[in-house]
Amino acid sequence: MNLECIPLKKIKWQPYQPDLSVSLHDCNIWLMNVDAYTPTLSNFEHLLTVEEQQKAAKYTKISDQIRFKLGRVMLRILLARFLHTPPYKVPIVIGAFQKPELNHPYKEKLHFNISHSNSRIVIAISAFPVGIDIEYISFQNHLEEMFQIVLNSEEAAFVGRAPSVSEAFYLLWTRKEALLKALGTGLIDDLSKVPSLDGRHSANLDNLSEMQADQCLISTIRHNYLLSTCYAKGISKIVFWDY
Structure with missing residues (x-):
């Protein structure tokens, strides 16, 4: 499997409006600020299924419940646009490795991935397999462990000499996560085998030698968030939306 990791330093985030044209030939990424939508969540909770409501209730913290609900509401509204169906009818199911996906017959036609950290949610949607991960950059004593x-060893050396150990670590971590999420494998036993440094790589991952992920992109987002997206060959470009 061939992979290219590219850092993106200048990102143009466009304000998202439902009447704007969105192409599935692109990889569309939406970023949501949880705090901005929390006051209006009650207006949209009817879009969630009973199973989604039950899963949200299992979270101990109220903030985690809210973030999960908002993520699913946002996901349903966005997918409904492409499927031409009401948001509450979007057929989201849980696939292998607990990855949310669309049910047949939409599964092969429309791909999505979702990630959240702290007060941000990101969703990627495309006609091709895609993986996304976001992490809030915070100093943690246990990172070196x-x-x-x-x-x-090469990645550890890169992080060790970086001006910000936390930022460098989360850069590599989100790339690994995004790649595995794009391939739909879940986490593997040895994450050190997943390449994440800038440049081109040939990744020899178990049972994945015939799969391809064309590029992995990274950007630093406002308020100390790192975002990585991995997308398959065939996608025209990446479009960033502020939701």
Whole structure:
């Protein structure tokens, strides 16, 4: 599997309006500020299924419940636009490795992925497989303990000499997560085998040698968030939307 990791330094985020043209030949990424939509959540909770309501209730923290509900509401509204169906009828099911996906016959026609961290939710939608991950950059004492589990020696050296260890670590971590989410495998036993440094790579991952992920992109988002997106060959471009 061939992979290219590219850092994106200048991103144009466009305000999203439902009447704007959105192409599935692109990889469309929507970013939501949870705090901005929390006051109006009650207006949209009817869009959630009983199963989604039950899953939200399992979270101990109210903030986690709200974030899960908003993520699903946002996802349903966006997918409904492409499927030409009411949001509450969007057939979201849980596939392998607990990854949300569309049910047949839409599964092969429309791909999406969702991630959240702290007060941000991101969703990627495209006609091709896509994976996305977002992380809030915060200093944590235990990061170095994760190096041996997550990073190979070259990646650990890169993080060790970086001006910000936290930012460098989350850069690589989100790339690994985005790639695995695009391939639909879930986390693997040895994350150090998943390439994440800038440049071109040939990844020899178990049972994935015939799969391809064309590029992995990274950007620093407002308020100390790192976002990585992995998308398959065939996507024209990446379009960033502020929801």
